Amino acid sequence: MKERENSMPDSQKHWVRLPLENAHNVRELGGYPVKGGGQTAYHRFLRADDLSTLTDNDIAFLMAYGVSMVIDLRSDDEAQKAPDRFDGAAGIQYRRIPFLGRDLADIMQASQADAALGLGALYASMLENKAVVKKLFEAIEQAPEGCIMFHCTAGKDRTGVLAMLLMSLAGADRQDCITNYEQSYINLTRKAEFTQMSEAALLAKYQILMYSLPETIANCYDYMTQTYGSAEAYLKECGLSEHQLEHIKRRLLEA
DSSP: OHHHHHHSOGGGSOOSBOOOSSOSOOEEOTTOBOTTSOBBOTTSEEEESOOTTOOHHHHHHHHHHTEEEEEEOOOHHHHHHSOOTTTTOTTOEEEEOOSSSSOHHHHHHSOHHHHHHHHHHHHHHHHTOHHHHHHHHHHHHTOOSSEEEEEOSSSSSHHHHHHHHHHHHHTOOHHHHHHHHHHHHHHHTTSHHHHTSOHHHHHHHHGGGTOOOHHHHHHHHHHHHHHHSSHHHHHHHTTOOHHHHHHHHHHHBOO
16 A cells, blocks of 8 residues: 555645645645535645746646636736736636635725724625625536636635635534634745744734634634525525535535
8 A cells, every 4th residue: 555655646645735836825625524424525626825926847736636727716906916827728727706806905904994894704794795606606516527726815815715615515514614724824934925024024014914813714604604504505595506506515525
């Protein structure tokens, strides 16, 4: 068994965080236990941060990993400033579906009132943009065979809300949804910009945008379950059919 594992190409292995050169928060949704038994499947969904500076080696690794579709959750301005390297790539279906109308940093810094709301409240407000959520899940449901990678700039906020919805739909519990979200901060500190700054300088520059605190996504999760009952019930409120959700769940889960 050990010989077989050692001979397996890295791109075919199961990873928690993918070993890329120029993206540090590209992670699996696979491997989480789900209600009723089993686990979420590997090589089906990746959550990611900025993909504009991927190396050619990174691109080759992700293609070999099975990525067939990339969903870019960023705003128009963000995409123009840092074009996604998969936009126009051969063999990849690229979709840009902004989860927010503006750059997240602009929203949070627009006024003290916005900042006072906190990220948890912002995430809850994103759930009320049901037309966009429906569009996202329709794109997922219609995606080609292979692995779907979705991302924003940090891979924490917009990406985190979508990851929470997918994991919850699959049957992962509240604690695992929170744990998955929390990992972003540690991963982001691998970026060269962060390693060259002190903790105080990081906080001064990024403030609440830097941390992936458990209570932030917990508040969003609780808002969803208290208001709608479950991820499945919420997504039906967004206009998705039972058939569409079952198709997505099959993709999320091991056979």
